[in-house]
Amino acid sequence: MLSFIAQRIGKGVVVLVAIIVMNFFLIRLAPGDPAMVMAGEAGASDKVFVAQLREKFGLDRPLPEQLFVYVKGVLALDLGFSFRQQAPVSRLILERLPATLLLTLSAFVISLALGLLFGVLAARFAGGWIDTAITVFALIFYATPLFWIALMAILLFSVALDWLPSFGYETVGANYTGFRHVLDVAAHLIMPATTIGLFFMATYARMTRASMLEVKRLDFVKTARAKGLSDGVIQRRHVLRNALLPVVTLAGLHAGTLIGGAVLTETVFAWPGIGRLMYEALLQRDYNLLLGVFVVCSAMVLIFNLLTDLVYRLVDPRIEHAS
Amino acid sequence: MKRVLVGLLLGCCLGVVLGASVQAEEPKIGGVVNAVIQPEPPGLMLAMIQNGPTQMVSGNIFEGLLRYSPKLQALPGLAESWTVSDDAKIYTFKLKPGVTWHDGKPFTSADVLFSIEMLKKTHARARNNLLQVEKVEAPDDLTVVFTLKQPFGPFLGIFEVGSMPIVPKHLYDGTDWNTNPYNNAPVGTGPFMFKEWQKGSFIHLVKNPKYHEKGKPYLDEIYWQIIPDAAARSVAFETGKVDVLPGGSVENFDVPRLTKLPGTCVTGAGWEFFSPLSWLWLNNRSGPTANKKVRQAIMYAIDRNFAKDVIWNGLGKVATGPSVSSIKFYTSDVPKYDYDPAKAKALLKEAGYSGEKIRLLPLAYGETWQRWGEAVKQNLQDVGMNIETIATDVPGGNQKIGDWDYDIAFTYLYQYGDPALGVGRNYVSSAIAKGQIFNNVEGYSNPEIDQLFADGAVATPDSRRKEIYEKAQKILVEEVPVAWLLELQFPTITRCKVKDLITTAIGVNDGFRDAWIDK
Numbered sequence: 001m002l003s004f005i006a007q008r009i010g011k012g013v014v015v016l017v018a019i020i021v022m023n024f025f026l027i028r029l030a031p032g033d034p035a036m037v038m039a040g041e042a043g044a045s046d047k048v049f050v051a052q053l054r055e056k057f058g059l060d061r062p063l064p065e066q067l068f069v070y071v072k073g074v075l076a077l078d079l080g081f082s083f084r085q086q087a088p089v090s091r092l093i094l095e096r097l098p099a100t101l102l103l104t105l106s107a108f109v110i111s112l113a114l115g116l117l118f119g120v121l122a123a124r125f126a127g128g129w130i131d132t133a134i135t136v137f138a139l140i141f142y143a144t145p146l147f148w149i150a151l152m153a154i155l156l157f158s159v160a161l162d163w164l165p166s167f168g169y170e171t172v173g174a175n176y177t178g179f180r181h182v183l184d185v186a187a188h189l190i191m192p193a194t195t196i197g198l199f200f201m202a203t204y205a206r207m208t209r210a211s212m213l214e215v216k217r218l219d220f221v222k223t224a225r226a227k228g229l230s231d232g233v234i235q236r237r238h239v240l241r242n243a244l245l246p247v248v249t250l251a252g253l254h255a256g257t258l259i260g261g262a263v264l265t266e267t268v269f270a271w272p273g274i275g276r277l278m279y280e281a282l283l284q285r286d287y288n289l290l291l292g293v294f295v296v297c298s299a300m301v302l303i304f305n306l307l308t309d310l311v312y313r314l315v316d317p318r319i320e321h322a323s
Numbered sequence: 324m325k326r327v328l329v330g331l332l333l334g335c336c337l338g339v340v341l342g343a344s345v346q347a348e349e350p351k352i353g354g355v356v357n358a359v360i361q362p363e364p365p366g367l368m369l370a371m372i373q374n375g376p377t378q379m380v381s382g383n384i385f386e387g388l389l390r391y392s393p394k395l396q397a398l399p400g401l402a403e404s405w406t407v408s409d410d411a412k413i414y415t416f417k418l419k420p421g422v423t424w425h426d427g428k429p430f431t432s433a434d435v436l437f438s439i440e441m442l443k444k445t446h447a448r449a450r451n452n453l454l455q456v457e458k459v460e461a462p463d464d465l466t467v468v469f470t471l472k473q474p475f476g477p478f479l480g481i482f483e484v485g486s487m488p489i490v491p492k493h494l495y496d497g498t499d500w501n502t503n504p505y506n507n508a509p510v511g512t513g514p515f516m517f518k519e520w521q522k523g524s525f526i527h528l529v530k531n532p533k534y535h536e537k538g539k540p541y542l543d544e545i546y547w548q549i550i551p552d553a554a555a556r557s558v559a560f561e562t563g564k565v566d567v568l569p570g571g572s573v574e575n576f577d578v579p580r581l582t583k584l585p586g587t588c589v590t591g592a593g594w595e596f597f598s599p600l601s602w603l604w605l606n607n608r609s610g611p612t613a614n615k616k617v618r619q620a621i622m623y624a625i626d627r628n629f630a631k632d633v634i635w636n637g638l639g640k641v642a643t644g645p646s647v648s649s650i651k652f653y654t655s656d657v658p659k660y661d662y663d664p665a666k667a668k669a670l671l672k673e674a675g676y677s678g679e680k681i682r683l684l685p686l687a688y689g690e691t692w693q694r695w696g697e698a699v700k701q702n703l704q705d706v707g708m709n710i711e712t713i714a715t716d717v718p719g720g721n722q723k724i725g726d727w728d729y730d731i732a733f734t735y736l737y738q739y740g741d742p743a744l745g746v747g748r749n750y751v752s753s754a755i756a757k758g759q760i761f762n763n764v765e766g767y768s769n770p771e772i773d774q775l776f777a778d779g780a781v782a783t784p785d786s787r788r789k790e791i792y793e794k795a796q797k798i799l800v801e802e803v804p805v806a807w808l809l810e811l812q813f814p815t816i817t818r819c820k821v822k823d824l825i826t827t828a829i830g831v832n833d834g835f836r837d838a839w840i841d842k
Contacts, residue, residue, distance in 0.1 A: 031718065031723060032716075032717075032722040036722055039447055047756055047759060049447040049450060052444065056501065081501075081502070083501060084365045085365050086368065095522050151554055154558055155558075158562055159558060166559060167555050167564070168524060168548070168550075169521075172357070172524065172527075173357070268554075268555055270523075270549065270550040270551060270555055272521065272522060272549075273523070276551060280362065284718070
């Protein structure tokens with residue numbers, strides 16, 4: 001097991017460096033650079049000024065040299081400095097991390113819990129009205145753009161009913177503490193987390209349903225039934241456990257992207273997460289910040305892939321045995 | 324003999340008049356204002372970052388030597404008076420005594436000298452404005468003397484807080500300016516002090532109890548709320564979560580709906596200094612737009628009244644030429660280009676245009692600009708032009724314009740109150756420089772125009788400058804180096820209980836020192 005983990009970490013580092021190199025060149029392919037953006041904002045630009053900015057940002061150096069300096073920094077856990085925001089990149093990312101994790105983990109839990117529940121119910125009553133209702137419900141949320149659901153939720157719950165706050169992480173200026181603060185953040189979290197959660201719920205529900213129906217037809221389920229086991233036990237111990245493998249795969253992929261936040265949802269609900277930070281960095285050609293977010297996100301995907309493989313082994317002992 | 328402009332007297336008189344007009348009611352002390360800031364400023368150090376949101380927030384924290392009335396007359400700021408020598412080359416500023424930085428240290432002429440040196444390296448516009456300055460001296464703690472190389476007409480117009488913010492020497496001198504910790508917790512002399520910035524959420528400013536204008540500011544706190552989506556900003560105002568939507572915070576199509584809400588006020592004031600003017604860059608170097616007749620045809624082909632009435636909801640004015648009607652030396656006595664598709668078609672025929680592809684670059688500033696791009700495309704197609712829209716984001720657009728890689732491109736620029744500051748840069752040959760933006764990117768070159776703008780900047784008295792600039796406007800409108808569209812107006816929407824928010828020519832960018840809440 002340990003050698004398996006070590007091997008995977010080694011491969012992960014190679015993949016990470018490859019991702020950095022690719023992204024480094026990719027974002028420089030986009031027209032415009034931070035110096036041009038800043039000169040533009042100043043409402044005036046002259047050659048000397050833009051040249052000064054490029055020198056300050058290190059953009060006047062040859063690209064391979066810029067790449068070398070950056071990769072060296074990342075390997076020493078230094079993600080560089082955002083000249084645009086005048087702060088270290090790692091600080092900027094860490095500032096946004098709690099809000100992002102709160103939103104995406106909440107959405108993850110909602111989507112997984114509801115997805116599994118609805119998927120099991122749909123499979124259990126396959127072909128009946130419950131199955132149809134769940135399938136239609138899931139399809140609606142899967143097919144509708146997230147930002148549209150978000151805007152409609154704001155119109156209903158904030159403007160018409162005035163039940164929930166329409167934007168932000170907390171009530172600005174209220175300075176709540178303790179449990180009041182928790183409740184306040186929760187009130188702000190409900191709409192964005194549910195919006196993202198319902199979208200992913202749909203995929204989990206469809207996946208669970210399909211997988212369970214497939215497993216139900218297999219011989220070992222018939223054997224279990226022939227042994228006289230109750231339906232509940234068959235569903236829980238035999239069908240669901242075996243049907244979970246593809247769901248775990250999907251959840252693992254999903255979990256890896258959690259750290260990247262959700263740009264659209266964060267934008268509509270003014271949630272101060274990493275998704276927005278990344279989007280703003282892109283618009284401002286803040287190379288170091290953008291690369292920093294990519295590095296962190298890529299690392300998270302690699303880590304979650306590793307964790308997924310480990311969970312596989314727990315869910316399906318055959319994998320452990322085979323390796 | 325020294326010709327003395329009694330700045331103090333003028334300033335005081337104007338101050339009294341301005342004060343009387345804006346303070347008909349007795350201001351009430353206290354309260355919190357929630358305002359929208361969009362997009363989130365990358366930093367708050369005004370000397371190093373000059374984008375709109377930075378100035379809007381930092382205009383409360385930092386101050387300039389002067390402020391400007393809506394008629395663009397200079398008012399005292401950190402300088403309480405100023406004199407100009409007879410040869411119009413020496414400007415002597417007397418600084419206000421007893422002013423302190425937010426950390427309690429005294430503000431002196433050394434701060435002004437340091438700021439000027441810093442701005443020359445960090446602030447492109449200040450750097451250009453200061454090119455005419457030969458030397459700056461500080462004979463004592465409260466006096467600053469600028470000696471110019473030659474008279475420079477608009478010199479008194481370069482001292483507002485965004486153009487020349489004064490920064491604390493004791494916190495920046497000898498440090499690495501880029502990584503100075505005060506960049507993200509700025510210390511100024513302004514009416515409000517920086518308290519907290521929760522990135523992505525809000526910026527919190529609190530009253531400066533030792534502010535040098537007695538009794539001000541009236542408000543206790545300001546929260547600048549960061550809400551990235553335009554529709555969500557509208558909802559935030561609608562649901563009472565914010566009180567102030569500065570110009571451009573919401574899409575134009577939402578403005579009529581919001582202004583009908585009870586207790587809501589709207590004003591177009593506060594843009595007199597910036598005087599935003601929109602136009603289409605027309606590439607004068609190559610392609611069909613290199614032909615003057617094609618450029619004139621474009622002017623006739625575009626229905627600018629439609630754009631004003633429909634896309635801008637009736638806000639703004641149709642532009643008549645390179646100067647906005649609110650800045651100095653404007654004249655409407657120029658050739659007219661009313662909407663006339665038939666005339667446009669005739670001109671295109673005369674020019675020998677035969678359907679060559681023309682690339683149109685819209686401005687990626689949101690829905691309003693996207694719609695305007697579509698309307699202009701339709702106008703031009705209606706007269707037989709073959710238009711291809713090139714979609715890009717803001718940095719990409721800037722790069723293409725700077726590289727002259729376009730045929731027609733949308734833009735809007737500020738004019739800063741004087742043609743020498745904000746108009747000439749777009750038409751004189753010396754401002755043609757590849758890789759740069761906001762200069763003469765269209766590539767228009769006319770020695771007569773070059774001479775007129777060179778003369779206009781240094782001529783005295785103002786009547787002579789007026790004569791020169793009026794002539795320049797007539798020539799430019801005849802030549803159509805670019806296609807002028809609208810004098811823009813960005814409405815500021817507020818709850819009516821927020822009083823005296825806008826009292827000067829830079830509006831909400833001048834800080835909320837006069838604002839108060841009628842409880």
